[in-house]
Amino acid sequence: MRLTILAAVAVLIGAGAGIAADNPIHARQELMKANGKAAKNVVAILKGKASFKLETVQAALKTFINTAEKAPALFPPGSDKGKTHALPAIWTNKSDFEAHFTKLGADSKAALAKITDEASFKTDFPPIFKDCGSCHKTYRAKEE
Amino acid sequence: MRVLAALIALALVGAVAFWVLTVPAELDPKIAQAMGEPGDAKAGETVFWAAGCAACHAKANEPFKLGGGAALKTPFGAIHPPNISPDREDGIGAWSAAQFARALYDGVDAQGQHLYPAFPYPSYRHMSIADARNLWAFLRTLPAVKGRMPPPDLHFPLNIRRAIGIWKRLYLSPLAPPQTVAAADTADYGRYLVHGPGHCGECHTPRDILGGMIAAKALSGAPAPDGKGKAPNITPAGLSKWSQSDLELALSMGITPDGDSLGDAMADVVTDLGHLPKEYLTAIARYLKR
Numbered sequence: 001m002r003l004t005i006l007a008a009v010a011v012l013i014g015a016g017a018g019i020a021a022d023n024p025i026h027a028r029q030e031l032m033k034a035n036g037k038a039a040k041n042v043v044a045i046l047k048g049k050a051s052f053k054l055e056t057v058q059a060a061l062k063t064f065i066n067t068a069e070k071a072p073a074l075f076p077p078g079s080d081k082g083k084t085h086a087l088p089a090i091w092t093n094k095s096d097f098e099a100h101f102t103k104l105g106a107d108s109k110a111a112l113a114k115i116t117d118e119a120s121f122k123t124d125f126p127p128i129f130k131d132c133g134s135c136h137k138t139y140r141a142k143e144e
Numbered sequence: 145m146r147v148l149a150a151l152i153a154l155a156l157v158g159a160v161a162f163w164v165l166t167v168p169a170e171l172d173p174k175i176a177q178a179m180g181e182p183g184d185a186k187a188g189e190t191v192f193w194a195a196g197c198a199a200c201h202a203k204a205n206e207p208f209k210l211g212g213g214a215a216l217k218t219p220f221g222a223i224h225p226p227n228i229s230p231d232r233e234d235g236i237g238a239w240s241a242a243q244f245a246r247a248l249y250d251g252v253d254a255q256g257q258h259l260y261p262a263f264p265y266p267s268y269r270h271m272s273i274a275d276a277r278n279l280w281a282f283l284r285t286l287p288a289v290k291g292r293m294p295p296p297d298l299h300f301p302l303n304i305r306r307a308i309g310i311w312k313r314l315y316l317s318p319l320a321p322p323q324t325v326a327a328a329d330t331a332d333y334g335r336y337l338v339h340g341p342g343h344c345g346e347c348h349t350p351r352d353i354l355g356g357m358i359a360a361k362a363l364s365g366a367p368a369p370d371g372k373g374k375a376p377n378i379t380p381a382g383l384s385k386w387s388q389s390d391l392e393l394a395l396s397m398g399i400t401p402d403g404d405s406l407g408d409a410m411a412d413v414v415t416d417l418g419h420l421p422k423e424y425l426t427a428i429a430r431y432l433k434r
Contacts, residue, residue, distance in 0.1 A: 040403030047389045047401075126397045132405035133398040133414060142373025142408055 025084045028074035031067040038063040039132070042125060052118040057125065061112045064128065068105030072098045085141040093138075100135035107131055166309025168252040172319060175249065176242035178273045179280070183241075188282025191275045193419035195268070195341040197283075199412040200225040210235070211289030216262050217370040220355065221298035223262040231288035244280045245273075249319055251312065258308035260296060266315060266357065267343035272322050275341060315356035329423035334431025337424060338363075347375040347409060363432075373408060378432055391429035396422070 038060035044050040045057070075090055075097070090097045107128050114124045192198070198207035200216065210229040215222040230237035236244065236254070243254040251265035252258060259265065271279075301307050322340075326332035338344045349357040350366040365377035376382060383391065390401045398406045398414035406414055417425060 036403040038403065039399060039405075040401070043393060043399055043401055043403060046393055046397075047387075129397045129399045129405060130415070133407060133411040136405050136407035137411035140407055142368065 024074040024076055024079045025082050025086075028071055028086075029084075031071050031074070034063050035067050035132070039129070046122070046126070052121065054115070054117070054121075057115055057121050058112060061108045061115075061128075064108040065105050065112070068101045068108065072101050087139050087141050090139050097135075097139055100131065100139075104128070104131040104135070162306070162310075165313060166258075166306045168256050168258055168309065169246075169250040169312075169319075171242055171246040171250060171252075175245055175273060175319075175321065179241040179245045179277055181277065183277035183279075183281030185278070185281040185285050188275075188278035188280070190420060190424075191271075191279040191341060192282050193416045194337055194424065195271070195279065196343070196413060196416045197228070197279075199409075199416060201228050208286050209289050210283070210286060211291055212293035218262060218355075219369065220302045221296065223260055223296045223298070224293035225263075226293050227289060227291060228283065229286060229289035230284055231290060234290055234292050235288060236283075237288060241277065241280050244283075245276050248276055248279075249321065251308070251316075258305050258312070260298075260302075260305075260308060261311065261315075261355070264343040264346045266317075267340060267346055269316070269319050270321065270336070270340035272325050272336075272340075275325075276321070311354065311356070314354065328421065329426045329430075331427065331430040331434050333424070334427035334429070337428055338431055342428070344378065348378050368408070375409075380432070380434060383432055386433075388429050388433050391432060392425050395425045395428060 041050070041056050042060050045052050050056075075086065075094075077091060080086055080088055080091060111124045111128060115121045197210065200213045201210040202213055203209070203211075210227065211231075211234075212227045213225045215224050227235040229235035232238045239247075239254045246252050247254070247259060247263075248265060248271065249269045251261060251263065268276075296303070322336065325336050345357055345362055347368070348363045348366060349359075350361050350364060351357055363378045363382075365382060366375050367373075368375060386394075386401065394400055394406060395414065395417050398411060400406065405411070
């Protein structure tokens with residue numbers, strides 16, 4: 001019985017790892033969706049639609065940091081095929097592409113340290129959005 | 145024999161008509177004179193960002209080195225934005241203020257040649273003379289850059305520069321730079337920025353088969369010139385789901401209400417807009433939401 005459970009767990013873990021490895025397109029899109037959701041929450045505060053909460057802002061920055069760490073590994077050769085907006089330039093300029101994630105991670109970490117209140121949030125958060133745009137400009141295909 | 149003579153005569157008349165119809169315009173002497181007055185380079189820097197000069201004439205991250213930029217791919221072929229740095233040989237350092245205004249307003253260079261409307265003079269001709277003069281003063285302060293860009297790589301008949309004269313007759317509105325412009329945070333100033341220096345319509349207004357903007361459909365969205373993607377509809381109807389503050393945030397930070405980023409050519413525009421006073425972005429958003 002115990003052995004069966006162990007085996008089942010092993011299979012599940014294997015399958016989970018397999019999904020990440022076999023389907024990097026899905027995995028990286030999930031990361032980007034999380035980024036978008038986090039950014040949306042922040043935009044709501046910037047617009048005055050939601051009140052400032054340090055936790056929301058910090059959660060967003062942590063989401064960006066997580067994406068910046070994990071995303072570079074999710075663009076293996078060959079994952080330009082399929083339902084993806086990833087442009088071929090990613091694989092021809094891999095080091096520049098990855099540098100964008102490094103910058104996003106570093107900028108987000110710096111902002112996490114600096115932002116303590118609404119005032120610092122308003123100055124130190126928005127520049128991070130530039131990191132999104134500068135990478136999407138070159139490496140994400142336009143919507144049809 | 146008589147038929148041949150008639151044909152030759154007809155061809156001659158045609159050639160003369162073409163020549164006459166395509167004569168590059170001389171700059172209005174009143175504008176030339178006004179351009180001769182000293183400009184304010186500091187104010188000109190703001191015009192520089194509003195007009196997005198660097199996005200086409202400089203390489204990324206070196207906005208003040210206007211040695212020329214990446215090729216613009218149009219349905220008619222590729223055009224290479226030229227060196228407009230103050231270099232006397234390769235750039236426009238030997239130009240006069242009036243020659244600069246002639247390029248900006250009439251699309252004619254210092255050699256008297258028509259410029260391709262990839263250079264957005266159909267929009268820039270709505271720029272005030274004060275802005276043009278200040279912009280010129282600012283451009284003069286930038287570093288000279290050596291080197292020329294290759295000539296345009298266009299298909300026949302657009303490779304004949306003179307033919308642009310016909311295009312201008314079809315599409316250029318009369319030259320009447322505004323004498324005064326509204327206060328910086330008003331919708332009227334937004335209109336000025338959008339249709340003049342900002343040249344938003346060059347991407348957001350659909351074009352007809354000859355590449356002329358369709359005035360009746362101004363800002364209603366258009367396919368990207370390189371054929372991929374689309375510049376969205378930014379008329380009040382197209383922006384019905386966007387609030388004034390959504391627009392201001394998007395223009396200043398490049399982020400949409402959904403948390404997505406503005407990409408493609410608009411990412412460069414956002415970089416430029418980031419150098420403008422905040423009231424300018426308020427003005428643009430007010431005009432777009434009018």
